Amino acid sequence: MKIDWAALASVFGVSLVVTVALVGLFTVGIVSLSKLSATAGGSASGGSAALARTGAYACFAACVAAVAYGIYLIVA
Amino acid sequence: MEHITLLLAIVVVTALVFDFTNGFHDTANAMATTISTGALKPKTAVAMSAVLNLIGAFLSVEVAKTISGGIVNEDGLRTEVIFAALVGAILWNLLTWLVGLPSSSSHALFGGLIGAAVMSAGWSSINGGTVVTKVLLPAIAAPLVAGLAAMLATRLTYRINRNVTDPNQLKSTAKGYRAGQIASAGLVSLAHGTNDAQKTMGIITLALVTGGVLAPGSNPPMWVIVSAGLAIALGTYLGGWRIIRTMGSGLTDLKPPQGFAAQTSAATVILASSHLGFSLSTTQSCSGAVMGAGLGRKGGVVRWSTATRMFVAWGLTLPAAGLVGAGAEFLTKQGPWGIAVTATLLVGGSFAIWLASRRQPVDHTNVNETAGGDEPQGVVTTAIAAVQPPPIGTHPTDLMTTIPAPAAAPDDTARPSATV
Numbered sequence: 001m002k003i004d005w006a007a008l009a010s011v012f013g014v015s016l017v018v019t020v021a022l023v024g025l026f027t028v029g030i031v032s033l034s035k036l037s038a039t040a041g042g043s044a045s046g047g048s049a050a051l052a053r054t055g056a057y058a059c060f061a062a063c064v065a066a067v068a069y070g071i072y073l074i075v076a
Numbered sequence: 077m078e079h080i081t082l083l084l085a086i087v088v089v090t091a092l093v094f095d096f097t098n099g100f101h102d103t104a105n106a107m108a109t110t111i112s113t114g115a116l117k118p119k120t121a122v123a124m125s126a127v128l129n130l131i132g133a134f135l136s137v138e139v140a141k142t143i144s145g146g147i148v149n150e151d152g153l154r155t156e157v158i159f160a161a162l163v164g165a166i167l168w169n170l171l172t173w174l175v176g177l178p179s180s181s182s183h184a185l186f187g188g189l190i191g192a193a194v195m196s197a198g199w200s201s202i203n204g205g206t207v208v209t210k211v212l213l214p215a216i217a218a219p220l221v222a223g224l225a226a227m228l229a230t231r232l233t234y235r236i237n238r239n240v241t242d243p244n245q246l247k248s249t250a251k252g253y254r255a256g257q258i259a260s261a262g263l264v265s266l267a268h269g270t271n272d273a274q275k276t277m278g279i280i281t282l283a284l285v286t287g288g289v290l291a292p293g294s295n296p297p298m299w300v301i302v303s304a305g306l307a308i309a310l311g312t313y314l315g316g317w318r319i320i321r322t323m324g325s326g327l328t329d330l331k332p333p334q335g336f337a338a339q340t341s342a343a344t345v346i347l348a349s350s351h352l353g354f355s356l357s358t359t360q361s362c363s364g365a366v367m368g369a370g371l372g373r374k375g376g377v378v379r380w381s382t383a384t385r386m387f388v389a390w391g392l393t394l395p396a397a398g399l400v401g402a403g404a405e406f407l408t409k410q411g412p413w414g415i416a417v418t419a420t421l422l423v424g425g426s427f428a429i430w431l432a433s434r435r436q437p438v439d440h441t442n443v444n445e446t447a448g449g450d451e452p453q454g455v456v457t458t459a460i461a462a463v464q465p466p467p468i469g470t471h472p473t474d475l476m477t478t479i480p481a482p483a484a485a486p487d488d489t490a491r492p493s494a495t496v
Contacts, residue, residue, distance in 0.1 A: 002205070002209070003208075003209050003213060004209070004353065004354055007352055007353040007354035008213075008217060008354045010348075010352050010354075011217075011221060011345070011348050011349045011352050011354045011356070012217075012221050014344075014348045014352065015221050015222070015225050015341070015344050015345045015348045015349075016221070016224060016225045016228065018344045018348065019225035019226070019228075019229050019337075019340055019341040019344045019345075020225065020228050020229050020232055022229075022340055022344070023229035023230075023232060023233050023336065023337050023340050023341075024229070024232050024233070024236065026252070026256050026336075026340075027232070027233040027236040027237055027333075028236055029252070030237075030248070030249045030251075030252025030253065030256075031236055031237050031240060031245075031249060033248060033252065034240060034242075034244075034245040034246075034248035034249045034252070035245065036248075037244050037245060037247075037248045063256075063259075067259055067260075067263060070263050070267075070343065070347050071263070071266065073347050073351050074132065074135060074136070074263075074266055074267050074270050074347070075135050075136060075270075076136075
């Protein structure tokens with residue numbers, strides 16, 4: 001009986017890092033987008049709104065890339 | 077397709093039935109959290125999962141070369157043995173569905189195959205070491221990996237959004253979590269369709285090869301691919317509502333951020349494990365992720381009594397399906413009449429389980445009602461409750477202590493064979 005500890009450890013590490021990173025990125029994205037909708041009625045300064053929007057879209061882009069890579073893994 | 081014998085036809089149909097119960101059993105993995113947090117309406121969720129399973133079945137051309145991945149020596153496996161293994165796996169799948177416990181369909185199939193192979197060719201046809209590395213160790217590792225990832229991710233997402241209090245902002249983040257959850261649930265469905273429909277295609281192809289219809293090493297015919305994809309999608313669409321209820325609201329109460337973290341963790345673990353060479357069960361990863369997400373929220377609780385019953389079911393999967401598989405193989409060895417008897421018992425047993433389920437139906441209308449104490453108290457539930465240790469503390473070491481419960485096997489596994 002040979003247990004592939006290395007494979008198990010890499011599954012453990014990769015899953016942990018990827019999950020936390022993705023959830024973190026996505027949350028940062030939706031939270032900064034939500035600030036936009038909260039300040040929309042008030043006096044939002046154009047600069048910070050644009051920054052928040054760009055940041056959020058960058059986060060989502062990273063998540064979309066990760067999902068695309070996931071689909072690629074399924075198909076390949 | 078020239079010369080398909082009656083036996084072969086029976087095996088193909090049984091394999092498709094297994095595929096159906098597989099889809100039916102595993103809808104919960106992809107959609108339970110989505111349904112319980114309200115991200116999608118129950119019917120929409122299962123429909124989406126079914127479509128993605130169907131697509132998944134056609135996506136990959138890499139068909140499983142073996143049924144068991146080396147657990148059982150499959151050279152010269154007789155068609156009857158495959159049939160007996162499928163009988164064991166189907167009955168265990170239906171039984172765990174009746175009591176609403178998520179358990180791995182692949183492990184049920186392994187169990188059935190082990191039982192049938194031992195009955196057919198003796199213990200030498202089993203690789204004991206592979207059983208440990210492919211079944212026992214993953215059963216401990218999967219919930220730990222997925223659970224830890226989901227727990228940390230849940231903590232993180234709550235930490236990042238803790239300052240969000242404005243109602244507009246809350247509405248906007250809720251929409252975000254919803255979208256994220258649907259995306260990761262979709263990934264799980266797609267991966268499931270690819271992996272598990274391939275497995276059935278592998279079984280049918282193997283049966284056709286052993287039956288001499290296909291040349292060894294040939295690819296599955298188109299009708300096999302189409303029917304396996306359709307069977308799993310249909311099963312998924314009908315939805316194992318009982319299991320969805322346990323996983324979505326029985327183990328813990330999920331809020332949208334938790335559902336998102338759990339589903340993302342499950343999707344990541346499934347993809348990482350199948351591509352880094354240490355495959356983990358989808359069901360066990362998802363259940364682990366749900367529990368981890370439950371622990372990650374402040375004030376979140378995991379219902380350890382439900383979790384314990386689930387772990388006991390995981391421990392019983394292999395021996396129980398194995399015993400039924402062995403019994404079925406014992407019958408099919410007796411000749412054509414034995415095969416007929418086994419087929420009749422399979423149909424009768426499935427029908428009996430379905431009848432039992434009608435006493436307390438769970439469907440898309442009541443899937444989100446708390447499962448807490450009102451699960452159907454079938455014989456198995458009582459049997460499992462009897463072997464279950466009294467309520468215990470909330471430290472995760474319990475994960476390990478409850479899994480190896482084969483001592484309970486004879487007690488409980490008498491049931492499926494008694495039902496048939």
